[in-house]
Amino acid sequence: MISHHLFYPTMNPLNGALCVLMKQSIIDYHKDEKNDWVAELQCGHFQHVRDNPPFICRPWVTTEKGRSSMLGHLLNCKKCDSGEPKDIE
Numbered sequence: 001m002i003s004h005h006l007f008y009p010t011m012n013p014l015n016g017a018l019c020v021l022m023k024q025s026i027i028d029y030h031k032d033e034k035n036d037w038v039a040e041l042q043c044g045h046f047q048h049v050r051d052n053p054p055f056i057c058r059p060w061v062t063t064e065k066g067r068s069s070m071l072g073h074l075l076n077c078k079k080c081d082s083g084e085p086k087d088i089e
């Protein structure tokens with residue numbers, strides 16, 4: 001499997017600091033034990049993609065069509081940023 005990392009410089013609007021965030025594309029999904037959707041990222045990390053309005057609004061995650069339309073979409077992987085071990089190989 002090809003594994004490459006994509007870096008996107010992002011300006012912090014509060015202090016103007018330049019941050020480089022690790023972005024990884026979604027390759028698959030599964031549900032966890034609480035029935036929440038979890039995205040499987042290209043880097044081997046899992047990340048929750050909850051729809052929990054009004055704080056987290058991801059209406060796309062509740063439908064099969066929405067989820068498949070987001071395959072390949074880039075998510076900021078906090079686990080990569082903090083160097084956590086992979087959830088899957």
Ligand SMILES: [Zn+2]
Nearest residue numbers: 043045077080
């Ligand atoms: Zn990652």
